[in-house]
Amino acid sequence: MIALGGAIGTGLFYGSSESIGLAGPSVLLTYAIGGFMIFLVVRALGEMSVDQPVSGAFSHYANQNWSARAGFVSGWNYWFNYIAVSMVELAVVGSFVNYWLPGIPTWVSAAFFLVLITLMNLAGVRVFGEFEFWLALIKVAAVIGMIVLGAIVVIAGINNSSDLPDPSFAHLWDQGGFFPLGVSGMLFALVVVMFSFGGTELVGITAGEAEHPERTIPRAINQIILRILIFYIGALAVIMAVVPWDSLDGETSPFVQIFDRIGIPGAAHILNLVVLTAVISVYNSGLYANGRMLRSLAEQGNAPRYLRAVSRNGVPVAGILTSSAVTVIAVFVVFLWPEFAFQYLMSVATIAAIINWSMIMITQLKFRQRIGPEGVAALKYRLPWARVSPWIVLVFFAVLVVLMAFHPGYRTAVIVGPIWLAILLIAFQVKRGRDGSSANRQVADLGARSDQLREEGEVEGLA
Numbered sequence: 001m002i003a004l005g006g007a008i009g010t011g012l013f014y015g016s017s018e019s020i021g022l023a024g025p026s027v028l029l030t031y032a033i034g035g036f037m038i039f040l041v042v043r044a045l046g047e048m049s050v051d052q053p054v055s056g057a058f059s060h061y062a063n064q065n066w067s068a069r070a071g072f073v074s075g076w077n078y079w080f081n082y083i084a085v086s087m088v089e090l091a092v093v094g095s096f097v098n099y100w101l102p103g104i105p106t107w108v109s110a111a112f113f114l115v116l117i118t119l120m121n122l123a124g125v126r127v128f129g130e131f132e133f134w135l136a137l138i139k140v141a142a143v144i145g146m147i148v149l150g151a152i153v154v155i156a157g158i159n160n161s162s163d164l165p166d167p168s169f170a171h172l173w174d175q176g177g178f179f180p181l182g183v184s185g186m187l188f189a190l191v192v193v194m195f196s197f198g199g200t201e202l203v204g205i206t207a208g209e210a211e212h213p214e215r216t217i218p219r220a221i222n223q224i225i226l227r228i229l230i231f232y233i234g235a236l237a238v239i240m241a242v243v244p245w246d247s248l249d250g251e252t253s254p255f256v257q258i259f260d261r262i263g264i265p266g267a268a269h270i271l272n273l274v275v276l277t278a279v280i281s282v283y284n285s286g287l288y289a290n291g292r293m294l295r296s297l298a299e300q301g302n303a304p305r306y307l308r309a310v311s312r313n314g315v316p317v318a319g320i321l322t323s324s325a326v327t328v329i330a331v332f333v334v335f336l337w338p339e340f341a342f343q344y345l346m347s348v349a350t351i352a353a354i355i356n357w358s359m360i361m362i363t364q365l366k367f368r369q370r371i372g373p374e375g376v377a378a379l380k381y382r383l384p385w386a387r388v389s390p391w392i393v394l395v396f397f398a399v400l401v402v403l404m405a406f407h408p409g410y411r412t413a414v415i416v417g418p419i420w421l422a423i424l425l426i427a428f429q430v431k432r433g434r435d436g437s438s439a440n441r442q443v444a445d446l447g448a449r450s451d452q453l454r455e456e457g458e459v460e461g462l463a
Contacts, residue, residue: 012196025240037393042221055206057296060296080352090113090327094109165244195353236254301435348420365390
């Protein structure tokens with residue numbers, strides 16, 4: 001359910017309008033291509049997670065199989081990615097609360113959910129899992145309900161609108177064809193679609209605390225393709241069958257338009273509840289991941305030692321509280337300078353996702369090199385077509401970055417990306433330089449102490 005919840009978020013409920021507007025019905029093919037690539041990424045992570053289940057996941061694997069630098073960049077990149085995402089989720093949560101309670105200041109809503117989610121994570125992984133299960137269940141029920149109701153509308157030919165044609169699956173090809181905006185439209189939609197899949201890699205971080213990771217992790221990962229087919233491709237196919245793609249206004253969620261078309265009262269209220277749970281779910285998962293990531297970085301020597309602290313039930317208390325504290329600062333930045341925060345910090349989060357997925361694939365290649373042919377033969381869970389699939393995914397992400405450069409909404413991310421990587425690499429060099437200086441001081445201190453003891457011994461001998 002955690003893996004399932006990670007694949008369903010605001011990108012589906014609201015972002016699907018933008019992707020449909022760019023590609024038309026061919027957005028279904030876009031989701032299939034993007035979903036297959038993410039499936040390979042998570043399978044690569046699953047191969048390493050089943051072999052060595054740890055909470056630090058990709059940062060730990062990068063440090064172990066690639067280099068200390070790679071572990072540093074991977075861990076801090078992922079941590080900041082979720083800080084930026086959490087920052088935006090908390091900044092907008094107030095708008096959903098205000099839909100019902102307009103008198104509550106948005107910062108009060110943000111503070112309330114920050115404290116609530118922090119306490120949930122501090123209570124233990126069982127409480128986190130139970131809470132996340134119910135949040136995911138609401139999202140899943142909403143999507144399934146929409147698919148079922150939409151299918152009934154299409155089959156029964158229900159039409160409560162005089163402005164729109166009767167519902168039909170033929171709308172997937174009779175409104176300008178399956179590629180009404182050409183192949184280029186489908187490719188540009190790929191940029192929007194890929195970031196709907198952010199969070200699916202969270203299943204790798206849960207491996208360290210899953211009761212039977214060798215069984216549960218492969219089962220969760222193998223079902224990703226099925227989930228994408230049902231919850232993305234199935235949902236959008238029904239949406240465009242009920243409301244033709246060129247009739248979706250792009251301003252309201254396609255889900256609201258579907259519920260309105262069916263004639264269900266309170267459609268906006270239903271979606272507001274679903275999206276509110278989706279936002280809370282994203283922050284809940286992000287804080288869970290960030291607490292474990294900071295602890296893993298500290299164990300590698302890539303973060304302050306105090307972040308190693310865990311409670312009696314194994315919760316990385318220091319990592320969770322530190323992540324929450326930084327998120328508070330980030331939320332203040334959003335409220336004070338919203339344009340700066342959303343344009344630049346979210347651009348970093350956008351490119352950070354590509355960096356993270358790419359590093360998972362490279363780490364998997366390094367992992368197989370380290371364990372050798374005998375180790376590969378002994379793996380219980382393997383990446384399919386492992387000789388070529390990592391390279392296919394890496395080329396795909398390179399093409400995605402090129403497409404982002406031509407997309408006005410994502411062009412900033414392409415510019416910010418190299419700067420962000422340079423900052424991480426410089427930070428690692430600074431850290432290594434300090435570590436080297438500290439080690440040299442320790443060696444010098446030991447040498448001085450040794451000389452002192454030798455001199456004292458010589459004096460005693462003379463006496």
